[in-house]
Amino acid sequence: MEPELHDDLKPLEFLLGTWKGAGVGDYPTIEAFNFGQEITFGHNGKPFLIYSSRSWLIEADGTVGRPLSTETGYWRPQPGNRLEVTLAHPTGIVEIYLGTIAFHQVELATDVVARTETAKEVKAGKRLYGLMPEKNGARDLGWVYEMAAMGQPLQAHLSAQLKKAD
Secondary structure, three states: OOOOOOHHHHHHHHHOEEEEEEEEEEEOOEEEEEEEEEEEEEOOOOOOEEEEEEEEEEOOOOOEEEEEEEEEEEEEEEHHHEEEEEEEOOOOEEEEEEEEEEOOEEEEEEEEEEEOOOOOOEEEEEEEEEEOOOEOOEOOEEEEEEEEEOOOOOEEEEEEEEEEOO
16 A cells, blocks of 8 residues: 655656656767666655666667666655755765756756765766656656766766656
């Protein structure tokens, strides 16, 4: 039995569930690639969303390749349609994002990026999540990620289009 949705989460209710799909990645320090992804937004009745994401390489022939990134965290809505997001990565990076919620769209920018001694250098990030226009009775979740890392300025890195899986 799922707990009742906390009132503070109503502006983020459109994100709830599991989303699956595919995307593309590119950055000056790597070769372009295609990836598959699964994102889950859940809750336990408290005033935050529980977030997890995992992705995997999609090979040139379309088959599933090696695992890529994973991240977990919490999305905490604040008064005035503001949002705080904490994300942890197994690669030794922890990010705190601040942003806004507007209709079915979320814009985030890093406030803090911390890393362990062995983690790659990541300086900043921007993320945009939003429902895309309805198509065949459903709305996909689109998202984009810009990153400043490895001596490069903030620029496009990842984007994906995901379908509701549950």
